[in-house]
Amino acid sequence: MVDRVSRRRGAELEDAILTAAWEVLLAHGYHGFTYEAVAAQAGTSRPVLYRRWPQREELLIAAITRSWQSQPILLPDTGNLRDDAVELLRRLNARRPMMVALMSAQIMDYFRDSGSSFNKLREALYSPGEPTPFEQIVTRAVERGELSDATRPGRVLNLPFDLFRHDAFMTMSEASDDAIIEIVDDIWLPLLRSSAEGR
Known part of the structure; x- marks a missing residue:
């Protein structure tokens, strides 16, 4: 052999x-x-x-x-920000078992031993300067005129994924569609608009 x-x-x-x-x-x-x-x-x-x-x-x-890169998540293009965000979370949800299996047990010791973090890992998964999926759909929404062309904090732009990831680790099960819609409609979109207005 x-x-x-x-x-x-x-x-x-x-x-x-x-x-x-x-x-x-x-x-x-x-x-x-x-x-x-x-x-x-x-x-x-x-x-x-x-x-x-x-x-x-x-x-x-x-x-x-x-x-990660061998199973790319295609960016949805529904024509509006809200539906893009909901569909993106649904596609992430379909990939949840792999993500949870990896992050919940296999490499938590790596983070602890190396002093690294999920943010550093996320940086390694994307090319330098490459916008995250949620940053991309927000950029498209600005280009369509759905959102003002204002500077928004990265934490706000990527909040849906951060909330989704936290839910994945806490529940170890698929997110319900109601939870996905709540993240987008009740938390992210209002914050996205208010964060721009406050600057």
Whole structure:
């Protein structure tokens, strides 16, 4: 087996390693996420991993990023901000099991041990300067004339996702459609408009 897989090169080898790394993370969590375990799962050697990812945390982030980006959430375009936001949360909700499985158990120890945070992980998942999905749908709403062209805090723009994430960790189950609509209609949209008016 090792002879066969060792012939892989470049992108094919990296893809196999990151697939194996993700599988190890889901199966064994952060403390079981070792070079030895990933190399064995991928059918390769530890030096191959070291050359690409000198630090274990680099391999961890690469595996998470690859998994996240391999299942992109398409940005809805319903023609209005409210429906875009509701549909985006519904699409996130459909992906909740993967997100909860990862964040609730597998890498909480990573955050604790490394002193990192979800915000730093989120930065790694997006290209530098790339707006988040909620920032994008707000920008489109401004372009359509639904919202004033005012500066809004990032915390306000991304609040629906932050509330959704908190609910995911607290309930460990799918969000109801009523909860999604409440986040958008009763909390986010009023705050989005009032935060702009107050500046």
